[in-house]
Amino acid sequence: MTVTAAAPSPSWPEDALRLNAVCPYYTMFPLDFPLQQLVAHPQATRVLDPFCGRGTTLYAARLAGLPAVGIDINPVAAAIAQAKLIQVTPDAVVRLARQILESGPLGEVPESEFWQWCYEPETLQELVTLREALLEMTTPTAAMLRAVLLGILHGPRNKNLPSYLSNQMPRTYASKPAYAVKFWKKRDMQPVRIPALDVIERRARRLLDAAPLARGGRVYLGDSLETLNGLRQRFDLVVTSPPYYGMRTYVADQWLRLWFLGGPAEVPYGTHGQIARQPNQEAFIQALAEVWAATARRCSQGARLAIRFGALPSARTDPEQMLLASVKEAKAGWVVKDIRQAGTPPKRARQAAQFGKAGSAVDEIDMVAELIGLPH
Numbered sequence: 034m035t036v037t038a039a040a041p042s043p044s045w046p047e048d049a050l051r052l053n054a055v056c057p058y059y060t061m062f063p064l065d066f067p068l069q070q071l072v073a074h075p076q077a078t079r080v081l082d083p084f085c086g087r088g089t090t091l092y093a094a095r096l097a098g099l100p101a102v103g104i105d106i107n108p109v110a111a112a113i114a115q116a117k118l119i120q121v122t123p124d125a126v127v128r129l130a131r132q133i134l135e136s137g138p139l140g141e142v143p144e145s146e147f148w149q150w151c152y153e154p155e156t157l158q159e160l161v162t163l164r165e166a167l168l169e170m171t172t173p174t175a176a177m178l179r180a181v182l183l184g185i186l187h188g189p190r191n192k193n194l195p196s197y198l199s200n201q202m203p204r205t206y207a208s209k210p211a212y213a214v215k216f217w218k219k220r221d222m223q224p225v226r227i228p229a230l231d232v233i234e235r236r237a238r239r240l241l242d243a244a245p246l247a248r249g250g251r252v253y254l255g256d257s258l259e260t261l262n263g264l265r266q267r268f269d270l271v272v273t274s275p276p277y278y279g280m281r282t283y284v285a286d287q288w289l290r291l292w293f294l295g296g297p298a299e300v301p302y303g304t305h306g307q308i309a310r311q312p313n314q315e316a317f318i319q320a321l322a323e324v325w326a327a328t329a330r331r332c333s334q335g336a337r338l339a340i341r342f343g344a345l346p347s348a349r350t351d352p353e354q355m356l357l358a359s360v361k362e363a364k365a366g367w368v369v370k371d372i373r374q375a376g377t378p379p380k381r382a383r384q385a386a387q388f389g390k391a392g393s394a395v396d397e398i399d400m401v402a403e404l405i406g407l408p409h
């Protein structure tokens with residue numbers, strides 16, 4: 034059943050796509066994947082992603098003029114995804130940031146060696162103040178400012194105008210404190226003063242100046258199965274990508290962003306409700322099957338379910354067989370229409386490329402199913 038061709042996706046002006054890149058997420062899929070599904074299913078009216086990550090599917094739906102609902106159990110993912118559905122001006126975001134900073138320092142500055150090396154003291158105080166103020170705020174402008182800050186929290190130092198607030202760091206994931214401190218000390222790389230407001234302003238203008246009209250929808254922070262069972266809407270297109278089998282580091286790798294959202298000032302190890310916490314392949318397949326069944330209960334007849342899935346090489350398993358088994362086990366009326374290799378987007382943009390640390394040759398597939406039978 035495996036084929037390799039894929040439909041071309043529509044092209045959009047580059048500046049309309051910028052908001053989608055507000056903050057990288059460790060295992061994001063390229064925008065092309067949900068856009069292609071929207072093109073292949075033009076009668077879609079409402080889109081769902083039960084493992085939404087940074088909200089790529091939600092942004093594709095916005096571009097296509099449709100409302101969308103996303104669910105994710107990782108607070109970092111949910112905060113980034115939320116921004117994909119919001120319509121605010123860059124001025125409003127900058128005004129809020131300025132207001133917070135001008136009202137004086139808030140919060141407790143973390144003190145370990147990591148923090149002293151990661152941020153210059155004045156920059157760190159600004160960051161702590163913004164964090165503290167935003168913890169209490171729920172407006173769309175606050176949600177956008179939060180996502181902008183998640184995106185500039187850490188990243189490489191550049192020679193010209195700074196784009197990130199931290200000392201040298203990867204932007205996709207946060208280095209572990211001991212490793213980072215050793216890295217900076219060895220190179221005698223002291224953190225430099227970076228005024229938070231300047232970076233926020235530059236970033237907000239870049240992201241929002243040409244953002245397309247928001248089309249509504251919502252992001253839920255929570256377990257997909259539980260959340261789906263509480264939803265009332267119906268969907269006719271689902272585009273999603275569950276955690277790849279063997280991938281367990283979603284939370285620890287995002288620890289600095291998690292701190293910004295109210296988490297501890299250190300790496301939180303543990304599984305945090307991640308579906309990948311299952312002890313073995315059979316349990317993982319069963320957990321996925323339950324999500325596909327709950328998804329079917331929220332979909333109308335004829336709905337499409339498009340899934341990108343893969344497995345880390347270390348998991349030594351066949352993702353195609355696993356995914357087919359999970360859809361079959363759901364016994365929910367999903368009929369598989371197509372399975373193909375997810376190899377057509379440029380390699381750099383592929384989800385597999387995000388797994389640099391774990392090995393590059395991740396086997397990825399795209400599956401499309403249609404809801405034909407009545408779900409039980």
Ligand SMILES: C[S@@+](CC[C@H](N)C(=O)[O-])C[C@H]1O[C@@H](n2cnc3c(N)ncnc32)[C@H](O)[C@@H]1O
Pocket residue numbers: 058060061062063083084085086087088089090104105106107110255256257258273274275276277283306307308309
């Ligand atoms: C492969 S990523 C999705 C990436 C997304 N397609 C994007 O472009 O950003 C899988 C997501 O599933 C989430 N997840 C894992 N277990 C979950 C659960 N039980 N309920 C909801 N989301 C879960 C993870 O936090 C992760 O963000």
